[in-house]
Amino acid sequence: MFRSYRVGTVFGIPFRLDITFLFILPVFAWVLGAQISVLIPRLNETFGTTIDPGPLTQGVRPLVIGAIAAVSLFACVALHELGHSVVARHYDYEVESITLWLLGGLAKPAELPKNWLHEFWIAVAGPLVNVVIATACGLVLLVVPSVDVVVFLLLFLGLLNVSLAVFNMLPAFPLDGGRVLRALLARNRSYVDATRTAATVGKGFAILLGLGGLLMGNFFLLAIALFVYIAATSESRQMMLDAAFEGxxxxxxxxxxxxxxxxxxxxxxxxxxxxxxxxxxxxxxxxxxxxxxxxxxxxxxxxxxxxxxxxxxxxxxxxxxxxxxxxxxxxxxxxxxxxxxxxxxxxxxxxxxxxxxxxxxxxxxxxxxxxxxxxxxxxxxxxxxxxxxxxxxxxxxxxxxxxxxxxxxxxx
Ligand SMILES: [Zn+2]
Structure with missing residues (x-):
């Protein structure tokens, strides 16, 4: 996280764009645009669609479609964070801000929930939003006329949201799945203990993710692994102290x-x-x-x-x-x-x-x-x-x- 700019508020929660987000957005647009010709045959194969890659990959069209896809991607990430925040608000936790940055979104709570059921629902709400969006994409696909670019974007968004939900539900604390794991562990043991176990599992997953990233030459995955590792370490330490000194x-x-x-x-x-x-x-x-x-x-x-x-x-x-x-x-x-x-x-x-x-x-x-x-x-x-x-x-x-x-x- 570097410098971030406040761009507005949603439901009273300040939305911020990190400077790294402003750099990564055009990169994403370009990468996604360049992938269209590879993606379309695969989508046709998997879903039995008949999208013609020809017209979609001419001239500046890949860039425009890439830009739409990249903006939608971050919009879905923002909605995911909003899901967390709205449920947190529902349980009377304050949310300081939602920030979009290099690796996605971060909803910054003013305090960490200490009730396992609260933490469970707050953590699950984000991926649940992605499941809802994916389902909506599927339903819209059934009713819209089969215009190639629309079908492509809806399929892309649907799949993207499925991956977002799955990835975030990995039990790699502090990803949502790790928080769910901690919440479930905290049902019958102390928060300090639950955090310690969830953080250890999180670090293990971070190492696996990092190895995967290295083997596949996927630097984005490597960056996420590093982030998960560092965040698991620092948040568990903070949490341990916080929980230990509770009351x-x-x-x-x-x-x-x-x-x-x-x-x-x-x-x-x-x-x-x-x-x-x-x-x-x-x-x-x-x-x-x-x-x-x-x-x-x-x-x-x-x-x-x-x-x-x-x-x-x-x-x-x-x-x-x-x-x-x-x-x-x-x-x-x-x-x-x-x-x-x-x-x-x-x-x-x-x-x-x-x-x-x-x-x-x-x-x-x-x-x-x-x-x-x-x-x-x-x-x-x-x-x-x-x-x-x-x-x-x-x-x-x-x-x-x-x-x-x-x-x-x-x-x-
Ligand atoms: Zn999340």
Whole structure:
């Protein structure tokens, strides 16, 4: 995705054209136009039609027909995305925008559905639109007069929509089929677990698609495989974190103010060093008659040579600190700590220090919620195991543990 332009809204959903789409459209028109002479005999053979390729491949006609076919292709892709979006809206999920780009369409939801039935219907709606269009093409074919160009375009569009439906239903997360798979998996296990499995299947399919693309010399397929692989990796990571922190509040993660060791603004640096030696933390909130005014760290005072220097002179003042609101999502804290190099994030509500979130706090919280999720998944499995059969063994292995640490590292 590069630069995109907003071209209008449908049902209140902004439609955008990515710059890559504007490049790929004429290429598609040209390729499709050039394929007409090859396609027509095949269509005649398969469907018993009698389209005469002669007139359709003369002069600029292939280009014009190619252009119509390419625009229709993207129109069908747009309708497919609209299918997803309308159902998402129906379930009260916000859809930020629909974008047409190099590899088709993307409906960008503001949030991911956490209810398996919602996700199932949202995912199925797109391919379902293509099935409806294909059926409509078939029905129209039965009633229109057999003008060669019309028959050709209707057959082409019908087949195209069948392929779009089939391709998108491949269980390659994040393609629609992968989302359906995740939704079905999430029926009896946690979302984190379902996402992990769906993403693994998705990556496997991406590798198969890529190999297929390489063997056939089909670079479009190769590009899609690469996209699926990257998207499966990043979305599953995002989803895992999102799902893991579902319902977890900033308050649950932070070290509350009353458990924090604080220093006064006028604490001499020599005393501060004693505190550091005793407490073994490297950063301390600085209070001035009860008000939170900044944070002083070991690095801040390492260069001090004046014996009478005090904490307030060396600290980073609160105005220059990244802080977080107690009502924010834990994921926001995750991103802030991840994107910047800050080790601790003060939780501040209208100037008052409520607590501090450190990287260690987040790491610990992540491990706990993942373990809890695993535990709940196991409990569910046990409940669903028929009597007499031992519950499925889903012990967390050390390599799983490393995996989640790696995922955390990637997000930092
Ligand atoms: Zn779709």
């Amino acid at each position: 977890v509040e900033i308050e649950d993660v932070m070290t509350p103010a009353d458990e924090l060791v604080t220093v006064e603004a006028d604490t001499p640096i020599s005393d501060l060093l004693d505190v550091m030696l005793e407490e073994r933390h490297s950063g301390y909130p600085v209070l001035d008659t009860g008000d939170f005014v900044g944070i002083v760290t070991l690095e801040d005072i390492q260069s001090v040579d004046r014996k009478d220097a005090v904490a307030a002179e060396q600290m980073t003042p609160v105005e220059q600190l990244a802080t977080i609101d107690p009502s924010a999502e834990v994921m926001a804290a995750f991103r802030m700590v991840g994107e910047t190099d800050i080790g601790r994030l003060p939780v501040v509500d209208s100037g008052e220090l409520l607590g501090i979130i450190t990287r260690t706090d987040l790491m610990r919280a992540f491990k706990i919620v993942t373990a809890r999720d695993q535990f709940e998944g196991e409990r569910l499995n046990e409940e669903q195991t028929p009597p007499g059969q031992p519950p499925r063994d889903r012990q967390r292995t050390p390599s799983d543990e490393r995996q989640s640490e790696w995922e955390f590292q990637q997000n930092r």
